[in-house]
Every structure is written in C-alpha cells, then in structure tokens.
C-alpha cells in the first residue's frame with residue numbers, strides 16, 4: 058500500500074503532460090532545458106498572450122490571472138506537473154497556486170544564489186520586470202544568498218517585447234540592449250558588475266544580444282537548468298510516452314501568432330491551440 062502520491066504515479070497516464078506556463082514566449086528558455094533533461098516528456102507550452110505583459114501589472118491582477126488560468130488548464134489537460142516558467146508570476150503567485158491546485162508546481166526563482174557564488178567583484182546586476190524587481194521574494198533571496206554582496210536591480214520591460222519580436226522574426230532596435238546595460242552600469246557601483254541575473258524567462262532568449270551589449274567580462278545566469286533538474290527529480294520513476302505531438306496553448310486568438318510557428322516548431326511544438 059503506497060502513499061496517495063505513489064498510488065497516483067502508478068495510475069498516471071504515461072501521456073500526461075508537463076505544463077509550462079508563461080505570459081509569452083519566455084518560458085521557451087525553460088522548455089529548452091526541460092527538453093535536454095527529459096526528451097520524452099509530453100509538454101504543453103501555455104502562453105497567456107491575452108495578459109502579456111505581466112511586468113507592468115499589479116500583484117493582484119497577476120495573481121488572479123495565473124490562479125484562474127492554471128485552474129482551468131489543469132482541469133482541462135490533467136498535467137502531471139506544472140512549471141510556472143515566469144519570474145513575475147512565480148514571485149507573486151507561486152504560494153497561492155500551490156494552495157489551490159493539487160498538482161506539483163515548480164516555480165522560477167531569480168538565480169541570485171548561483172550569481173552570488175559566481176561573482177568575483179562582489180557586484181551583481183539583476184534584470185527583470187518592474188513587478189519582479191520590487192517583490193519581497195527577491196529581497197529575501199538577496200538577504201539569504203547575497204549577504205555581503207551588492208545587488209543592483211533594473212527593470213527592463215523593453216526586453217520582453219524584444220524577445221517576442223525576435224521569435225516572430227521581426228527586427229529589434231539594438232538600442233534596447235544598450236539601455237538595459239546602462240540601466241545597471243550607471244547605478245552607483247555599477248561598473249563593478251561582473252555577473253547579471255536574467256530574472257525574466259524572456260531574457261535568456263536574447264543572450265547573444267545582451268552579451269554584445271554588456272561585453273565579454275560579464276557572465277549571465279538564469280534559472281532554467283535548475284528548474285529542469287527540479288522537474289526531473291519530481292518526475293523520477295514516472296513513464297513518459299507521447300500520444301500526440303506537443304503543442305502550444307494561447308489564451309487569445311491573434312493573427313500575429315502565425316509568425317511564431319517556426320520558432321515554436323524548433324522547440325518541438327508543432328500545433329497551436331486556444332484555451
């Protein structure tokens with residue numbers, strides 16, 4: 058006789074998906090790491106494009122959207138695990154989502170701990186959305202893992218739009234990346250930054266452009282590999298078998314979504330559905 062959770066595993070359909078959730082395309086940076094760790098795992102990539110961007114929204118609005126949508130999605134698709142592949146949604150709503158859903162939830166935590174371990178100068182930059190950088194969650198990570206270091210934060214909402222445009226094959230103004238770099242560097246002590254936390258899942262999709270803007274002496278850290286490890290640990294012993302190709306799910310119909318098809322296909326998402 059196993060525990061209820063073990064019984065669930067024994068009875069779990071091998072085609073039950075892992076659901077990755079973000080406001081837009083940012084969670085694809087997490088999907089890349091999940092694919093590397095669990096190539097056979099069926100995945101639904103869910104984007105709340107109807108609510109994008111989350112960064113300028115209030116805590117209440119983000120929490121309500123994320124809890125409501127994940128409730129509907131888990132009822133409809135019965136995922137074995139949900140990953141909130143979005144720093145803004147996780148830092149605001151992770152606790153609430155865990156309180157209301159029985160399915161295991163893996164959140165996205167700004168990678169302050171690995172950045173604090175990596176920095177040589179003791180000065181770390183953090184790029185995120187406006188909502189993420191003001192969260193108490195980030196203050197707590199700073200106090201716990203970056204004591205004695207200097208953490209400089211900058212909200213870079215333009216980078217969210219830049220990642221969305223890049224994945225649609227649209228041109229992006231390079232001044233956006235220069236503004237993100239100077240937003241950190243121009244703060245007191247900012248020239249000492251040698252490590253930058255990409256605390257928004259959209260930003261690793263712009264790694265080359267950000268690297269060019271910050272120069273060769275700055276390294277970037279993000280949480281994708283850690284999330285994939287956590288998902289692999291929580292699904293250890295489970296079997297995976299796709300019964301249909303993986304797909305992307307959107308909350309709003311939008312003609313522009315067709316432009317995303319090639320990028321989504323490169324992540325193994327060959328269909329699009331609407332919630």
Ligand code: DGL
Nearest residue numbers: 083111112144145257258
């Ligand atoms: N990808 C999301 C994050 O990690 C945020 C983008 C948005 O503003 O919606 O924070």
